Amino acid sequence: MKPSLVTSLIAFANGAYAHGGVYSYEIDGVHYDGYKWFDPPDNQTNLMQRRWYYWPVQDPLSENITCNYNGAAVPSAFHAPVHAGHTITANWSNNYPFDKPGEPFYCDPAMTNRTCPAGFTCDFSCMYHHWYHGHGPLTAYLARCPPSPNGCSDANPSTLSWFKIAEEGLRPNHSITDAGAWMQGDLGATVDHAAPGWTVRIPARLRAGNYLIRHEILMIELDPPQFYPECAQLAIEGDGDAEPGQEYLVKFPGAYQWSDPGIKVSGTLYYPEGRATRNYTVPGPKIWTGEF
Template sequence: MFTASLAVIGSFLVSQVAAHGGVTSYVIGLTTYPGWQPYNSATGQSSIERPYSSYDPILSVSASTFSCNDNGQASAGQLSATVPAGTTIVAKWPQWTHAQGPVMVYMANCNGPCTSANSNSLKWFKIAQTGLISGTVGNGKWGTGLVQDTLQYSATIPAKLAPGNYLIRHELLALHQANTPQFYPECAQLIVTGSGTGVPSGSYLTSFPGGYSASDPNININIYDATTAARTTYTVPGPAVWTGN
């Protein structure tokens, strides 16, 4: 009986981990950069990705871990990838099973070496997003559904972005539990090169935590409510996408 109980508990825990996910590698040009491995020891890990501990979601928009799924700090073996503005970055997940919700990609200027920057104190701007693609809120194709299908998401650094040290933040917002949004953000460090002069400002900038409201109807949403489920439009949370134009 005891052995059987342990087996049931173990199966439950495995299913819970399998239901979530996190970015674990990046493809930039012809180079694949290994990401952080959250279930391995932090000792000896060197990655362009900021450290994080699990595939579990963040459930509060005011959580201290909201910016990069960690305490805001770089790892002891932190690296950065050098990338020209205008380059497409492909983030990859080893697993993902939530098909309802948007994907958002942000960047933030570290105003100096990113390794010494706390992600919670930076100003973020959005460079890509995919919300409801087709169909209805309750029975449609979403950005997170694309991640479920392909286990990857591509975003292009705006070609006119000024050179500098930046964090890039991939965020999945899972809406499959009524009025219980699940946030999955991970960040990586970049050194952007090029001759661009673009600097996002004003309404394009936001803070994490602080950029979302728990009362936002597109965050605090019940996709199974009949009226909501029938909608064919959805507004992705956060600021407008900055393209550099």
């Protein structure tokens, strides 16, 4: 990393409220709440998502790169059903302290104090605001869990073999600093609080079973970069028999290095060499779709 006064000041300004993660999923029209990092895990049942914390992982070699801080299974072994070939949408939010666009509204980030300013309703919906960052790729991975009566909730995600099923990198004819260059920026749309999520397809021929899905936002505006990995349990159905070959499989940590071009570029966006960058290589392995 290259410490500088400029990036330190930006990092400070983009404080705790500028972070977040996946708060819910949609599969075939069904909404699934995610894990609420600000509520005790034992109060939360029927969750597909593993535990997470809103603060970004800032080291691609960290154990936390796999499934976030304390990416432990939740008390229930619930796996959301999804048919191979169908889609799953992840919905990101940050913790930015505004209740309505333009209206300052404070929510204690630890939610230890839920009192609110007069005239506001304070529940955890005050946490649900649009993704704050706009530079860097989105990726989605799957990993098959070993056979177990509890499915993936017994699995240690860092021992699993992950394969990438989707990515959204730099859009054509953009430099990495452009507004609109990244789908990540779309997640921050502020129309009636209706920011879009990101929808990915489960490979149609994938062998059925219990899988973890790992969504990741990588924010490259600052140095060090910010990784937001989130894992969730899926029961994938179907009669396919396809599985990715070894060349598609990676471990987390292990899949990323500081020297990966798509990571190394972090923090250069506002310097001449970075501003001119019009090619971006998304970190990680090539995508496996299961198609021939």
